[in-house]
Amino acid sequence: MQKSDETIAERVMQVITEKFAGSFTVKNLRYWYTVKYGEISSRRIFLVIDQLEADGILRRSETHVNKVRFMRPPAPEKEPALPATE
Known part of the structure; x- marks a missing residue:
């Protein structure tokens, strides 16, 4: 990614x-990005989303192309409880 793309990705996040x-729609994301940082093209938003999707x-x-879900890191797995000894 270019420097400007990294800055945009940070702002998007x-x-x-x-x-x-x-979850959210790309339209809502673009609206709130524009309110906070200024105008951004849909194409640029989609490019950043593609990169963030590739990063997981x-x-x-x-089912819906414009719907996106923010992936939270998986919760750490608990160690299995030891069976009670009598």
Whole structure:
């Protein structure tokens, strides 16, 4: 990614963490990005989303192209409880 793309990706992640709890649409993301940082093209948003999806941070819906889910890191697995000895 270019320097400007990295900055845009950081800003996109900032907007996502501030405004959305889980899933969101690209239209809403573009709106809130524009409110906070200024105009951005849909093409640029999609390029950044593609990169974040490749990094495993976001996942696009399989049924709705414009719906995106923010992937939270998986919860650490608990160690299995030891059986009680009598």
